[in-house]
Amino acid sequence: MTQTLPPGQHRRLDFPRFGLLRFAQRMPTQAPPLRLRVCGLVRKELWLDAAAWAGLQRVTLQCDFHCVTGWSSAGLSWSGVRMRDVYQALIQAQAEPDDQVAYVLMRGSDGARACLPLADLLAEDVLLADQLNGQALGLDHGAPLRLVAPAHYGYKSVKHLERLEFCRDLSRYRSSAWRFMDHPRARVAHEERGRWLPGWLLRWLYRPLVTFTVRRFAKAGTADRLAKHG
């Protein structure tokens, strides 16, 4: 947890459900059992479930969360397993990714997509999280499993994670958002909000959308729960 925020971020006291507007309505109705497909440039496809990483060390990580639109939530506590451990203990051993793999494409069960360089995914602070602030992860924040990559803008931290596709490059990747909004790395410290346009401009363009988006996501989440669970 940091005292000062990265460039262009302002603090929120809550941690709102958030994303591109079209995903507001697509929250899964029930968390399916955790099942993560590992595919792409691998010798053997793999489906990982909770039993598969039962032997891995569980970790809890305190960090701030930074959305590309400019809001940050401080001091969240995520628990799960390190992506690095999953990669080294399970994926390398059982799926045998090709030596040329440089990127990983991620997909959530609501259809949201993101990519990151493999090297970024293997950083010490990248988790596959199933708990937030000591509680099982709720549907609003990505149950049953989400990525948490605190050094990158929130759009890389895919919720309801169901697929990791290993690739040589980004030629097969279609981003969820317009391309100018999607930076291949999106490092917060470098203000890599998107491509082609400078960070300060994107920040200024996004800012008016935040309140509206937070309301839409909150409303869709609540309506969904009421419809499904009475």
Ligand SMILES: Nc1nc2c(c(=O)[nH]1)N[C@H]1C(S)=C(S)[C@@H](COP(=O)(O)O)O[C@H]1N2
């Ligand atoms: N599957 C999925 N993952 C997603 C999103 C989404 O809409 N769907 N939104 C992204 C964005 S833009 C942000 S800021 C964070 C928000 O996480 P939260 O809803 O848990 O606050 O999730 C990211 N991961």
Ligand SMILES: [Mo]
């Ligand atoms: Mo975001």
